[in-house]
Amino acid sequence: MNGSQMQEMCLRLVEMGKKRGACDADAVAVCDTSESISVRHGQIESVEREDGRGIGLRAFIEQKNGLAFATASTSDLSDDGLNRLVEQVMTMARISAVDPDAAPPSGADHPEHIDDIDTQADIWSREAAQEAALVCEQAALSFSEDITNSEGAEAGFGTSEIAYASADGFAGGYAKSTAGLGVSVIAGTGSGMQRDYEFDRSHSVQGLRDPKALGQKAAERACRRLGAASITSRKATVVFEPRVAISLLGHLSSAINGRSVIQQRSFLAKHSGQIIFPEWVNIADDPDHPVGLGNRPFDGEGTRTNARTIIEAGRLTGFLTDRYAAGRLGIENTGHARRGLAGDISIGPNNLIWQPGQISVEDMLAEIGDGLLVTEMMGFGVNGVTGDYSRGATGFLIEGGRITKPVQEITIAGNLSDMFASVAAAADDLTWFGTRAAPSIAIANMTIAGQ
Amino acid sequence: MPSSTKSPIESPIEQSTLARMLETMVPAGADDADLYLQHSESESISLEEGMVKHVSASTHQGIGARVIKGEVSGHAFTDRFETPALMEAARAARAIAEGANSLSPVAVHDTQQTRTLYQPKNPAEAASMPARREMLERLDGLARSIDPRVKQVFASVASSFSNIHIVRMDGAHIHDARPLVRLNISVVVEQDGRRETGSAGGGGRFGLDRMLKGEEAERLTREAVRLALLNLEAIEAPAGPMPVVLGPGWPGILLHEAIGHGLEGDFNRKGTSAFSGKIGEQVATRSVTVVDDGTMPERRGSLNVDDEGTETQRTVLIEDGVLTGYLQDRQNARLMGMEATGNGRRESYAHAVLPRMTNTFMLAGEDRPEDILASLDRGLYAVNFAGGQVDITSGKFVFTTSEAYLVENGKIKAPVKGATLIGNGPDVLTRISMIGNDLQLDPGVGTCGKEGQSVPVGVGLPTIKVDEIIVGGTQA
Numbered sequence: 001m002n003g004s005q006m007q008e009m010c011l012r013l014v015e016m017g018k019k020r021g022a023c024d025a026d027a028v029a030v031c032d033t034s035e036s037i038s039v040r041h042g043q044i045e046s047v048e049r050e051d052g053r054g055i056g057l058r059a060f061i062e063q064k065n066g067l068a069f070a071t072a073s074t075s076d077l078s079d080d081g082l083n084r085l086v087e088q089v090m091t092m093a094r095i096s097a098v099d100p101d102a103a104p105p106s107g108a109d110h111p112e113h114i115d116d117i118d119t120q121a122d123i124w125s126r127e128a129a130q131e132a133a134l135v136c137e138q139a140a141l142s143f144s145e146d147i148t149n150s151e152g153a154e155a156g157f158g159t160s161e162i163a164y165a166s167a168d169g170f171a172g173g174y175a176k177s178t179a180g181l182g183v184s185v186i187a188g189t190g191s192g193m194q195r196d197y198e199f200d201r202s203h204s205v206q207g208l209r210d211p212k213a214l215g216q217k218a219a220e221r222a223c224r225r226l227g228a229a230s231i232t233s234r235k236a237t238v239v240f241e242p243r244v245a246i247s248l249l250g251h252l253s254s255a256i257n258g259r260s261v262i263q264q265r266s267f268l269a270k271h272s273g274q275i276i277f278p279e280w281v282n283i284a285d286d287p288d289h290p291v292g293l294g295n296r297p298f299d300g301e302g303t304r305t306n307a308r309t310i311i312e313a314g315r316l317t318g319f320l321t322d323r324y325a326a327g328r329l330g331i332e333n334t335g336h337a338r339r340g341l342a343g344d345i346s347i348g349p350n351n352l353i354w355q356p357g358q359i360s361v362e363d364m365l366a367e368i369g370d371g372l373l374v375t376e377m378m379g380f381g382v383n384g385v386t387g388d389y390s391r392g393a394t395g396f397l398i399e400g401g402r403i404t405k406p407v408q409e410i411t412i413a414g415n416l417s418d419m420f421a422s423v424a425a426a427a428d429d430l431t432w433f434g435t436r437a438a439p440s441i442a443i444a445n446m447t448i449a450g451q
Numbered sequence: 452m453p454s455s456t457k458s459p460i461e462s463p464i465e466q467s468t469l470a471r472m473l474e475t476m477v478p479a480g481a482d483d484a485d486l487y488l489q490h491s492e493s494e495s496i497s498l499e500e501g502m503v504k505h506v507s508a509s510t511h512q513g514i515g516a517r518v519i520k521g522e523v524s525g526h527a528f529t530d531r532f533e534t535p536a537l538m539e540a541a542r543a544a545r546a547i548a549e550g551a552n553s554l555s556p557v558a559v560h561d562t563q564q565t566r567t568l569y570q571p572k573n574p575a576e577a578a579s580m581p582a583r584r585e586m587l588e589r590l591d592g593l594a595r596s597i598d599p600r601v602k603q604v605f606a607s608v609a610s611s612f613s614n615i616h617i618v619r620m621d622g623a624h625i626h627d628a629r630p631l632v633r634l635n636i637s638v639v640v641e642q643d644g645r646r647e648t649g650s651a652g653g654g655g656r657f658g659l660d661r662m663l664k665g666e667e668a669e670r671l672t673r674e675a676v677r678l679a680l681l682n683l684e685a686i687e688a689p690a691g692p693m694p695v696v697l698g699p700g701w702p703g704i705l706l707h708e709a710i711g712h713g714l715e716g717d718f719n720r721k722g723t724s725a726f727s728g729k730i731g732e733q734v735a736t737r738s739v740t741v742v743d744d745g746t747m748p749e750r751r752g753s754l755n756v757d758d759e760g761t762e763t764q765r766t767v768l769i770e771d772g773v774l775t776g777y778l779q780d781r782q783n784a785r786l787m788g789m790e791a792t793g794n795g796r797r798e799s800y801a802h803a804v805l806p807r808m809t810n811t812f813m814l815a816g817e818d819r820p821e822d823i824l825a826s827l828d829r830g831l832y833a834v835n836f837a838g839g840q841v842d843i844t845s846g847k848f849v850f851t852t853s854e855a856y857l858v859e860n861g862k863i864k865a866p867v868k869g870a871t872l873i874g875n876g877p878d879v880l881t882r883i884s885m886i887g888n889d890l891q892l893d894p895g896v897g898t899c900g901k902e903g904q905s906v907p908v909g910v911g912l913p914t915i916k917v918d919e920i921i922v923g924g925t926q927a
Contacts, residue, residue, distance in 0.1 A: 040522075040721075043522070043523070044523055044547060045522060045523060045524070046523065046524045046525070046526065046547075046803065047524075047525045047526065047543075047546050047547050048525075048527070048528070048803070049526070049527045049528070049540070049543040049544075049546075050527070050528040050529070050801055051528070051530070051531065051536075052513065052528070052529070052530050052801060053530060053531070054511070054530070056509075069504075070506040070507065070508075071505075071506070071507040071508075072507060072508040072509060072510075073508075073509045073510070073511075074509065074510040074511070075510065075511050075512055075513065075530040076510060076512060081510070084510070085510070088508050089508075091580075092506040092507075092508060092580065093506070095503075095506065095580040095581050095584055096503060096504060096505075096506045097502035097503045097504050097584070098502075099504045102504075126546075149721070149722055149723055151721065151723055186844055191725065191846070191877065193723075193725065193844045193845065194844065194845055195723065195842065195843075195844035195845070228845070233690045233691040233927040234927060235927055263499060263603055263605070263639070264602060264603050264639050264641075264646060265603070265648065341509065342493075342507070342509040342511075343495070343507055343509075344505045376842075378840045378841075378842065378847070378848075378873075379838065379839060379840045379849035379850070379871050380837060380838040380840070380851060381837070381849070381851035381869060381870070381871040381923070383648070383869055385646055385647065386646065386648075388868050388869055390688070390851065390869065390870045390871040390923045390924065390925075391849070391871055391923070392840070392847065392848075392849035392871055392873045394842075394845075394847070408845060408847055409847050409873055409874070409875060409921060410873065410921070411690075411849070411870075411871045411873050411922075411923025412923070413688075413690065413870065413923050413924060413925045414925060415925075447690050447924070447925040447926075447927050448690075448927070449690035449691050449873075449922060449923040449924065449927065450691070450692075451691075451692055
């Protein structure tokens with residue numbers, strides 16, 4: 001099914017809903033194809049091919065005191081499947097409660113024109129992907145004698161078409177492509193074994209990092225963890241490497257999600273317009289970025305997306321909203337509705353970017369003197385309501401401004417409000433991980449628990 | 452249930468078409484191959500601000516084709532059931548092998564399943580949508596009536612019903628119909644400007660009527676409110692190594708993270724687990740016995756057959772402190788010269804099979820729980836946990852408390868804020884000094900993630916004392 005057929009199917013589904021009594025409706029269709037290959041110890045381990053499609057309908061009905069709605073999706077795109085879907089949504093909408101603030105999709109601020117945001121010129125052939133995975137793993141395995149085992153390398157390529165239509169006649173769509181390459185290897189033996197990995201994702205195969213360099217980096221990471229041990233408990237500055245610093249962006253975007261704010265489930269619910277970071281911190285959301293994988297011309301309700309500064313000179317500019325949250329909070333709709341096939345509509349960012357600083361990582365460590373560099377974190381010990389934070393960590397001790405020894409079996413803890421206010425530095429090493437980018441970030445005065 | 456009363460298996464794709472797929476996809480010399488056909492229906496309704504305003508449903512079907520030769524596997528997943536698309540998938544799955552096809556024709560034939568650990572019925576049919584809505588509204592009222600500090604109530608009830616068809620290389624067609632339900636309650640409380648949250652949940656493989664009729668829903672609601680109010684009093688958690696007493700039930704997540712994953716066949720075949728090659732070694736105190744049991748009726752982690760059609764079983768992982776077994780799917784078992792243990796699982800037709808846990812728990816010991824707590828001079832009593840995670844290779848694992856108390860001289864002093872505990876899998880069980888006589892299983896809330904795939908699991912634990920583990924609070 002091509003993009004325009006998908007849009008037509010969405011329009012048809014919306015019409016079917018209206019015929020059965022919906023006063024407003026919107027539909028989304030997704031069509032994915034992907035292929036991947038994994039190799040281990042120089043041999044093919046697995047080949048995967050997937051194609052999947054689905055369509056979802058959200059229908060509003062008028063009841064005595066207002067509007068109620070329901071959502072359903074199916075992967076059965078036959079006429080029977082679509083009829084059943086509409087029947088199901090209408091039945092469910094009738095038992096759903098009226099929400100006086102319901103925000104049906106018609107009349108959203110739709111984009112006037114949609115450019116092709118990703119071209120799909122360069123499909124990765126299986127042979128080329130296999131070659132990249134083999135080169136990547138070989139580079140990791142031959143990096144050092146300390147590399148003792150491999151969890152394999154994987155290369156994949158996929159495309160995704162998304163279509164949307166609403167009852168006001170808007171129909172639009174866009175396509176995305178993603179190439180990915182990653183490898184994971186093990187250094188050391190027995191109880192001293194350490195694993196580490198490296199991966200990259202991009203719109204295109206050309207955008208991926210060099211397979212050999214990627215493999216070497218994974219091996220270097222695994223090797224430098226050898227001999228890791230716990231340290232004594234202390235308060236110290238913690239440096240988050242880019243690949244873990246992006247988790248801080250995740251905690252921030254959850255906390256400024258308009259729905260969490262309405263639900264009083266965010267520690268930042270009362271902080272709109274306030275300074276929550278040092279004044280040199282800037283964080284942006286960009287729906288049209290040359291590198292980010294979260295690009296989209298309109299959100300899950302057909303509202304046009306716009307670039308937005310989320311943290312401007314340390315100040316929280318506002319919350320992320322969809323039509324409903326904007327209405328409830330009495331603020332502008334920022335066009336951050338997210339809509340998958342299954343489940344309900346939600347709110348989320350497009351591409352989040354923590355703007356880098358001016359200094360190199362080395363200079364940053366030198367300035368810090370003593371502290372901890374975190375390279376991997378474990379667990380889910382973050383409370384979004386209070387901001388309380390406690391996670392397992394792995395990394396390196398920083399002594400006298402330099403990395404001295406590998407550390408494991410420790411936790412780092414604090415409260416996100418304090419941690420945001422205590423950001424001490426950002427380095428110049430901005431690194432992208434799909435839909436998020438961050439530099440190395442230093443946070444002062446965290447509690448490290450260890451032996 | 453006598454098998455003679457069962458009707459022929461009804462499959463969304465005709466058996467003759469499935470046979471043609473197998474004939475197309477199985478190359479000469481293949482070790483294994485199968486088709487995994489899934490049709491799932493799920494429904495969810497949720498309440499917030501006193502209103503059931505989110506109602507959703509989904510219907511998902513698809514087929515996964517898989518061919519295995521030695522360590523190599525080929526997979527194709529599609530949700531298009533037209534014959535050309537199915538044959539294309541069959542050809543894609545065989546792409547790992549060059550050369551001729553296996554020439555023998557396949558006759559797909561029903562295999563009667565004798566086990567009935569759960570009713571093969573859609574759990575949603577047991578309770579109407581209005582009845583579900585009414586229940587959530589009642590629980591909302593209950594939570595608010597318990598304490599005026601309750602400001603927000605979130606309640607949801609979800610159900611799914613998956614019809615699974617597994618067709619093996621020899622044509623054996625195995626069917627399993629799996630119900631699953633889940634109720635969640637979460638509240639936000641506020642006092643003097645401080646906001647805290649508490650949540651509780653439960654479920655299993657049974658009809659939704661069970662959730663609606665019994666007292667479990669009310670109990671979970673009271674539990675969520677109790678936890679939230681407790682958190683209003685919580686002080687900063689301590690930081691550093693200390694003895695920890697784990698309460699019974701859900702704290703069994705310790706076993707899941709500390710040793711369960713490390714005993715999955717794939718990591719051990721590849722030699723990447725901290726437990727690789729440790730079978731027969733003493734890895735725990737002598738009184739510790741840990742099992743994985745997929746055969747417990749109606750439990751969230753149970754299955755009649757795993758996702759390769761192997762009957763689930765009770766596998767002893769640690770017996771009297773000695774490591775005795777791995778969790779195996781067919782491919783890893785074959786490559787390691789062992790038996791499949793009924794632990795081959797996949798999130799859906801569009802995912803690869805991996806060795807996974809079912810219900811993992813420690814058998815009860817002889818200590819009285821109150822004696823265990825009384826023996827704690829200064830440490831943590833952790834009763835409830837949020838999620839956990841493990842690094843298989845280094846053996847380091849974490850799990851995060853959601854209800855824990857500071858204990859001094861055997862007496863509970865104060866509740867503490869959520870803190871992550873970190874330990875080392877291969878030696879944490881050697882630090883268990885007391886085991887309670889109060890084994891409990893979790894209420895049916897576990898979801899395990901591995902390689903991006905989520906599957907429902909169960910855990911269980913009696914009260915135990917771990918002599919030392921690092922507690923990740925903020926009070927260094």
